[in-house]
Amino acid sequence: GENVGLHLPTLSVQEGDNSIINCAYSNSASDYFIWYKQESGKGPQFIIDIRSNMDKRQGQRVTVLLNKTVKHLSLQIAATQPGDSAVYFCAENMPFKAAGNKLTFGGGTRVLVKP
């Protein structure tokens, strides 16, 4: 769903540990989900995506899990590194009329990697 909060939840993780970031979505008709990483002062950067006909997808050091039953999405980062420190947003992508697609972002989670 859309973010309405003023404070981002923060996940502190030790360098080398695995990170799990969770996201709930509201629209059961959503078909396509994306995780974005946003570093301070930069625009969101695509990490990984997943279609609703899948429940798991793996990338380099990242895995996205989708549980449609409870409308839950998670991003797992293996062996978290200092460069992974950022805000992570999940987003639902839905068709917008016939003229583009519309990203609706979740609230975001700040990941802080401790050396």
Added chain:
Amino acid sequence: DAMVIQNPRYQVTQFGKPVTLSCSQTLNHNVMYWYQQKSSQAPKLLFHYYDKDFNNEADTPDNFQSRRPNTSFCFLDIRSPGLGDAAMYLCATSRGPSLTDTQYFGPGTRLTVL
């Protein structure tokens, strides 16, 4: 490298003084988007262009306008900026309107209103 470019990166304007933010892309994408992102919040879509077709979000204030003179450029005009318009403004592009056409974001322009 193909990319989405936003200028300026930082913009300061006075209350009520019109301001224009620009976005250009070398990806030759058909769709361009403008988002507003306030501190510690998620980006919020203002409007987008699919080619020359303009699509406004229902809750985007009339104070915000956009122009797309050609495929490569898109502008965000804020006619009378208020203090509440201070935010990061993000431009994004996608190849087309398909669901799986990834949106690529520029670095953003941080707007300060004095």
